[in-house]
Amino acid sequence: MKNGLMSLVGNTPVVELKKVNDTTSTILAKLETLNPSGSIKDVMAFYMTDVAEKKGLLKPGSKIIEETSGNTGISFAMIAALKGYRFVAVMPENMSQERRQLIQSFGAEIVLTPEEQGFPGALEKLEQMAKENQDAWLPRQFENRNNIDAHREITGKRILQAVGKDIDIFVAGVGTGGSLMGVAEALKQANPKVKIVAVEPAESAVMSGGEPHNHIIQGIGPGFIPKLVNLDLIDEIIPIREKDAVAMARKLIREEGLMVGISSGANVLASLEIARKSGQGKTIVTLLSDRGERYLSMNVL
The missing domain is CATH 3.40.50.1100 (Rossmann fold)
Structure with missing residues (x-):
């Protein structure tokens, strides 16, 4: 078992x-x-969350904010539901409807950015939200070495x-x-x-x-x-x-x-x-x- x-x-x-x-x-x-949420992104999300917990960056009730095309958001939303965190996904508005619905079904929040801005626009919004949420943990999947390590x-x-x-x-x-x-x-x-x-x-x-x-x-x-x-x-x-x-x-x-x-x-x-x-x-x-x-x-x- x-x-x-x-x-x-x-x-x-x-x-x-x-x-x-x-x-x-x-x-x-x-x-x-x-994988439990249906994609490879579970691997990175699980590993990076585990590292953050061991470093004391996450505690019950902590907020996680991440940019995503959808799958990373679904993975973090699942983990947040399991561990009692709050999760906010920042994603371009042209990502599939199912991805949005799956994220929301885990109780997470979604912030959409304009389609024409693509991923750079979502990343820019992420940085803005980071300044507004100083206590939040940002996995930063595009630059966090723990992604590779996972x-x-x-x-x-x-x-x-x-x-x-x-x-x-x-x-x-x-x-x-x-x-x-x-x-x-x-x-x-x-x-x-x-x-x-x-x-x-x-x-x-x-x-x-x-x-x-x-x-x-x-x-x-x-x-x-x-x-x-x-x-x-x-x-x-x-x-x-x-x-x-x-x-x-x-x-x-x-x-x-x-x-x-x-x-x-x-x-x-x-x-x-x-x-x-x-x-x-x-x-x-x-x-x-x-x-x-x-x-x-x-x-x-």
Whole structure:
């Protein structure tokens, strides 16, 4: 028997994708959809909250304020409900309706920022609220090193336990950069030859030198290169068009039976692309980051 809800965080299985894989490589996906709140963001939120509690930054009744595209907000809202904190999510108004509803269902508050301002606008609002709420704790997921540590110690180590160190390529989208960087550190420590591939929306391919634009692959492609991203750790960057990410997410739902979101489609599509370029018999690991139900109102899946 597990010792409480938080003991489930990161304890998600790795499965092989067979029906959508037309290459000679093995593509393995860690089902972060099975975290307690339904996304990989539980890992970071749990770890960072635990560190803050140990430092005395959080006490019963404390307020947490964070910028989010939705999943981080859902994770912190869940943890706040469990531990007796108050949580305020700051998010662009164009994020999916389900994400807002899930955050509010945990009793949290939402502050929306204009769509045209994107993530920079939400971050600006976060800084304003920080000045107005001096006693609040701000996780600052885009710059807090504990984000990387969480995925090195939890996601990365669980991948190694499930798959072993003989992984050729790891593929993940970049939102904050925490999961890509943390898993990269863990895998490279076990096998320095592992190749790290970053995924970003083609419509906002800033890591590839493009300009920021709005897109529908929620959770990745914030429109800037986050401070947590160490480009020296990344071997290749693959831009994925939003319509192609949606199409692959649909295939994963209909052919693999995996109810996943749009960024998962982008991750798998990039995994297939790198498999075709890398030769035969590679072992490629990626992440299925969140559940598809939170995108149904967008009418794309």
